[in-house]
Amino acid sequence: MVSRKGSGDMNQNTKRILRIQVNGRWREDAVADNQLLLDYLREQLYLTGTKRGCDGGECGACTVLVDGRPRLACCTFAVAVEGCHVETIESQSQDGRLSPLQQAFHEKLGAQCGFCTPGMVMAAEGLLRRNPHPTEAEIREALGGNLCRCTGYVKIVESVQAACGAEKNADEKMEERA
């Protein structure tokens, strides 16, 4: 069945009902075809944790997870993720408790101004689900598309390592050697 919605009056944004799972909850919303996932999340659902950075796919601040994989919400139409599970930074903490990644970013000073942090955390979350014990090189590769203008990359990588227990393993190795 081919959708021919909007083939009539082009001066109006056509809307359709979008069925989508956001942070674990199914919902249905009327969404215009030209609405980007970023605008849908921020302006319709008020999930403003996902940031609008460069707005052109260059900085990664808008990174969310779509079916568990990182996606740039500023380059994705909302209707393109119909039926998918979208996870934003707001899904990280549960019952007021920080997620391991959030806790690690907090403890290891992974956030400076904090604007890139939601994207960094979600990109890291996408990595850790596929690869629970990444090497430093794999972490740097996975966060390659995320820009931090405070340039706090070392602390960010350390935060991700701490979150996946890599640092603990390193400490244990040191103890073993001692």
Added chain:
Amino acid sequence: MQALQTLSIQKPETVAQAIALHRAGESRYLAGGTDLVPNLRRNIQKAQTLIDVSGLAELRGIHAGEQSLRIGAGVTLESLCEDATVRARAPLLAKAASLVAGPTHRICATVGGNLMQDTRCYFYNQSDWWRTTNEYCMKCEGDTCRVAPKSERCYACYSGDLAPALLALGAEADIAGPTGARREPIAALFADDGMRHLKLAPGDLLISIDVPLEAGWTADYEKLRIRGAIDFPLAGIAVALKRDGDRIAGLRVACTGLNSYPGLVSGLDALIGQKPDEAFHAALDKAVRKEIQPMASTLVAAGYRRRVAAGLARRLVERLYAAAA
């Protein structure tokens, strides 16, 4: 960036439906959207309807035959990088794909989208207000090329990473369109014109790429970019080489980021059968420099990109020649 223009998105279920939905001047095909969506936001590409081809089964899958590899146009760059068959039998493609943009782009960006991406220029890939203050440019709403003001043509630069790799491998493209299906060499898809760099008719849709698997060839790709983790090539060179004893029995060099089209370096026939000595490299250097025409379409000096292109070609030939010993 400004709000998106009014548009509708259609989701056909077959290639035939997608082509039937296409209206010249109104429609564009949408897959990963990593190239198209920012351009729509910047109002430099326009569409009233987007035809979402990301769900089409005909565009999916990587199939390995005895002699060739068929790669669907809808295969994501991440799948191409990670596919065991591609890595084993066409490692050049996996490497070129791994150097495209950042990891998050590669999850949704497709082979077809990367190959058919718009040309880029410092004066073009800017927001509407930026371009307003610079009186626009020939490629979009203006009448003068800001890179070469006396020029009659646009010098926006083709910046895809897969194209040079596919050219070096001698790949062909399967295209479906309103007039039927056809197969063309990759080089035949492109023209030396920044505004109309694709030789495709309205409604034409890239279905798949056919990559011949030739025994005895080795190949590699390198690119120059500002951000090592995520950026378009300022100069990209792919080399495919066949060594026979201490001589070079076959050589193909392709470039990107240096012209309005991805091109195969011509005039290399005279180098076949030679040893890669200084005279060989001098001739290769000359041939590469003759093929390319980097302009001031990026913030990196054209002369530097020219020197890097020649240097990359030499480096790759030397490395592949040594590795094939």
